[in-house]
Amino acid sequence: MTYWVSTALLILGIYIAISIALYYLQDYMLFKPEKLPKDFQFDYENQETKEYNLETRDGAVINGLRFFPKGESKGVVLYLKGNSKSIKGWGKFAVDFTRHGYNVLMVDYRGFGKSTGKRSQKAIKRDLQLVYNKIKEQTTEDRIILYGRSLGSGFAAKLASLNNPRMLILDAPYYSLTKVTARYAPFMPLSLLLKYPLPTYKWLKYVKCPIHIIHGTHDKLIPYKTSVKLAQIQPKLTKLHSVIGGGHKNLNNFESYHNMLDDILNSQSKTLDLETTSINVIHSSKKAKKKA
Template sequence: MPIWLHVTLIVFIVYFIISILLYYLQDYFLFKPEKLPADFQFLYENQVVEEYHLTTRDGAVLNGLHFKVEKPIGVVLYLKGNSKSIKGWGKFAIDFTRLNYDVIMVDYRGFGKSTGKRSQKAIKRDLQFVYDEIKKRVAEKHIILYGRSLGSGFAAKLASMNTPKMLILDAPYYSLTKVTGRYMPFMPLSVILKYPMPTYKWLKYVTCPIHIIHGTKDKLIPFKTSVKLSQIKPKITRLYPVIGGGHKNMNTFESYHEILNNIIRSKPIEIDLNTTSIGVVHASKK
C-alpha cells in the first residue's frame, strides 16, 4: 500500500472515531448540570418562593421555583443557561420581582432535582408543558419569556409557538451548530450534533416584540451574533448592547439593569412616520 494511501486511511479512521466520540459525549460538553438531593431546601433572602414538581407524559419530573410578589402584573418564565441548577440561578429572580413580576424557573432534565432522559425534543416538550401550566393561571399578554445563553434558543422556540407579551434574549446564539463550529470547524456538526438549536429559524415565526441584550466583549458568543439575529425580524426587534459586558457578568453592569427596566416597564409608543424625516430625500448635485 502506498504511504500516502496508508496515511489517508489512518486520518480517516481517526476522524471517524472522533466523530463517534463527539456524538456520544456531546452531552458532557454542552451541559454542566448540578445534582441536588430530593430534600434540598431552597432559601433566598427577601424573596417569597414556592417549589413545585411537574410530571411529564413520559414520567419525568420537572423541578422548579415560583418567586412571588404581592400583586404581580405578570410572570416571567426564565430559561437558564447550561450550567449548575436553579439553586444558583434563583438569585437573578430579584431583577424581575423588583419590577413586580412573578418569576418561574425550571431545571432541565438531569439538572437539580429534575429527572428524565435529556434530548432537544424532550426539553422543548417539557418547556411547552410548563408554559401551558402558566397559561392556565395567567393570560399570555402578561407572560414574558426570558432566555439566557442556552435558554435563549428554547425561549425563541416557545415564543414561535405561542403569543407571549414579549421575548427577551440574553446573550443568544445563532445556533449551537455555529457556536461549536468555531471550536471544531472540520467536524461534521450538522450530522452529529444532537442539539443544533437553530435560534435563527425559530425567530422567523415569532410575532411578539423581541428584545436582545448582549455584552460587547462576550468571548463565548460574540456580540455580532445578536446583530445578525436582530436582522431576522427587524420591525419587531430591538438590540441593546451592554458596553464591556462579557458572557457571565452582565448582571454586574448598571446599564444591564437599566436596559431591563426600560424593556419591561416601557409602553410601546405609536409614531406617525409622516411627521418624521423618513420620507425626506437628500438633494443631489445636478
C-alpha cells in the same frame, strides 16, 4: 503508493473516531448540571418562593421554583437559564424581575437540580411547552414574558414561535448552537453530529410578539455580531440592547443592563406616527454644477 494509502486510511480512521466521540460525549461537553438531593430546601434572602414538581408524559419530573414579588403582580417571567448549575444558583437573578412586580418561574432542565428524565432537544422543548401551558392555566398570555439566557435563549425563541407571549427577551443568544460549536471544531460535520442544533434564527422567523435582545459587546463565547444578525431577522419587532464592555457571564454587573431591563419591563408599546418624522428625507447626492 502503499504509504500514502495507509496514511490516508489512518487520518480517516482518526477523523471517524473523533466524530463518534463528539456524538456520544456532546451531552457532557454541552451541559454542566448540578444535581440536588430530593430533600434539598431552597432558601433565598428576602425572597418568597414556592417549589413545584411537574410530571411529564414519559414519567420524568421537572422541578421548578416560583419567586413572588412584593405587592400586586404584573405578570409572570418564565426564565430559561444557561447550561450550567441548577436553579439553586440561578435563583439569585430572580430579584431583577420581582423588584419590578413580576412573578418569576425558573425550571431545571432534565438531569439538572431535582429534575429527572432522559435529556434530548425534543424532550426539553416538550417539557417547556408543558410548563408554559401550566402558566396559561393561571394567567393570560399577554401577562407572560419569556426570558432566555444563553442556552435558554434558543428554547425561549422556540416557545415564543409556538405561542403568543407578551414579549420575548433574549440574553446573549446564539444564531444556532451548530454555529457556536463550529468555532471550536471547524472541520467536523457538526450539522450531522449535533443532537442539539437549536436553530434560534429559524424559530425567530415565526415569533409574533416584541423581541428584545441583550448582548455584551465583549462576549468571547457568543460574539456580539450574533445578536446583530438575529436582530435583522424581524427588524420591525426587534430591539437590540448593547451592554458596552459586557462579557458573556457578567451583564448583571453593569448598571446599563439594569437600566435596559427597567425600560423593557416597564415600557408601554405605542404606535409611532412616521409621517411626523424624517423617514422619507433623502440626503442629496447631486454634485454641484460647474459654472459654464
